[in-house]
Amino acid sequence: MCGLSSNDAFLAIFRNVNSERRIIHIDMDAFYAAVEQRDNPDLAGRPVIVGGPPHSRGVVATCSYEARRFGVHSAMASARAARICPEAVFLPPRFPVYRRISLQIRALFRRFTDLVEPLSLDEAFLDVTENKPGIPSATEVAHTIKNLIREQTGLSASAGVSYNKFLAKVASDWRKPDGLTVVRPRQAAAFIAGLPIGKFFGVGPVTERRMHELGIHVGADLLRYSREEMVRLFGKAGLFYFDIARGIDERPVCPDWERKSLGKETTLAEDIGDRQKMLSILEDLGSRVEQLMEAADLQGHTLTLKVRYADFTTVTRSISFRRPLCRVADVRPYIKELLARTGAGERKVRLLGLTFSNFRRDAVGSEDQLSLPFGQNSGMG
Ligand code: DCP
Numbered sequence: 560m561c562g563l564s565s566n567d568a569f570l571a572i573f574r575n576v577n578s579e580r581r582i583i584h585i586d587m588d589a590f591y592a593a594v595e596q597r598d599n600p601d602l603a604g605r606p607v608i609v610g611g612p613p614h615s616r617g618v619v620a621t622c623s624y625e626a627r628r629f630g631v632h633s634a635m636a637s638a639r640a641a642r643i644c645p646e647a648v649f650l651p652p653r654f655p656v657y658r659r660i661s662l663q664i665r666a667l668f669r670r671f672t673d674l675v676e677p678l679s680l681d682e683a684f685l686d687v688t689e690n691k692p693g694i695p696s697a698t699e700v701a702h703t704i705k706n707l708i709r710e711q712t713g714l715s716a717s718a719g720v721s722y723n724k725f726l727a728k729v730a731s732d733w734r735k736p737d738g739l740t741v742v743r744p745r746q747a748a749a750f751i752a753g754l755p756i757g758k759f760f761g762v763g764p765v766t767e768r769r770m771h772e773l774g775i776h777v778g779a780d781l782l783r784y785s786r787e788e789m790v791r792l793f794g795k796a797g798l799f800y801f802d803i804a805r806g807i808d809e810r811p812v813c814p815d816w817e818r819k820s821l822g823k824e825t826t827l828a829e830d831i832g833d834r835q836k837m838l839s840i841l842e843d844l845g846s847r848v849e850q851l852m853e854a855a856d857l858q859g860h861t862l863t864l865k866v867r868y869a870d871f872t873t874v875t876r877s878i879s880f881r882r883p884l885c886r887v888a889d890v891r892p893y894i895k896e897l898l899a900r901t902g903a904g905e906r907k908v909r910l911l912g913l914t915f916s917n918f919r920r921d922a923v924g925s926e927d928q929l930s931l932p933f934g935q936n937s938g939m940g
């Protein structure tokens with residue numbers, strides 16, 4: 560530990576941070592559920608759950624704030640949600656509608672800047688350091704965008720404004736729904752110091768547990784560790800945590816057309832050796848990646864599987880298709896094939912990831928015809 564104790568030293572860390580940029584993170588409130596309530600006034604003010612039906616093995620995609628009061632949340636088994644909130648109305652998702660609204664709000668964002676990076680159907684980063692209308696205050700821009708979203712879609716969004724992506728994202732989540740939270744450079748140190756570690760970018764449930772075991776509960780606890788200790792404890796991600804604990808996050812807002820790949824990975828709650836289980840986890844990852852790809856209106860010619868074994872060695876396997884794809888239904892056989900080309904199963908696995916790359920940007924095809932793979936050994940091996 561580097562033994563940081565005095566408050567002055569603590570504040571000094573933040574003094575050299577680059578705070579020139581103005582970043583906004585926008586996140587729609589209870590997105591799918593809010594759309595359902597908007598389109599059916601009978602549902603206003605009632606607990607609404609969008610997701611799989613309770614008698615199936617489905618899960619909650621999202622729920623209205625009325626349902627959240629009962630303890631219902633995303634990813635909860637629908638059966639359990641029905642038990643704790645018996646009067647809830649269950650509805651299946653209507654993706655085409657959500658997608659249309661998503662494009663609508665993205666068009667609004669582009670009135671202010673072309674530096675728009677969608678993270679999913681309902682959230683995006685905007686770099687408004689220089690914005691098209693020339694509004695000097697980023698807070699003002701965020702306020703205007705929230706109002707426009709409400710006027711044009713009838714929905715509410717929450718916004719976070721700060722000088723980097725990490726802080727903007729945490730801020731948008733700070734006072735939901737209909738929130739607007741600004742974290743000024745001067746406030747960042749105190750804000751991060753008190754922030755629960757689970758709210759940090761990239762800290763999933765597994766890392767969160769690990770940090771709790773180490774006695775790291777809030778941002779301030781991270782400051783006790785040197786860069787080297789962070790790397791020893793958390794690998795490459797440790798470097799990132801080291802920086803964001805100090806208010807440093809230089810990642811640029813990366814618009815679609817600059818993006819080279821898009822994917823997701825997940826560290827498993829425990830190492831597994833059962834391939835069937837791995838495939839079902841990859842299926843979930845695949846649906847999340849599919850949503851991100853669709854939100855960004857992207858399709859890829861290449862799919863890469865990442866496998867990290869229990870001993871932390873990592874391999875990737877790629878496959879390329881003639882026709883660009885993004886749907887899990889289309890790539891399911893390839894996922895299986897890619898997994899078969901690793902040692903997963905014989906060796907236990909601690910992390911799985913799926914990434915599309917090699918994008919096609921023009922007209923997204925509408926037929927669902929499966930293309931034949933070519934160059935199966937291309938990409939990383
Ligand atoms: N979603 C999903 N499965 C999850 C999480 C989210 O299908 N595990 C979908 C449904 C959400 C949408 O993505 O409506 C946006 O996700 P958010 O995490 O932003 O959740 P909400 O917008 O629903 O609520 P909040 O007001 O907390 O942002």
Ligand code: MG
Nearest residue numbers: 586587588681
């Ligand atoms: Mg949301």
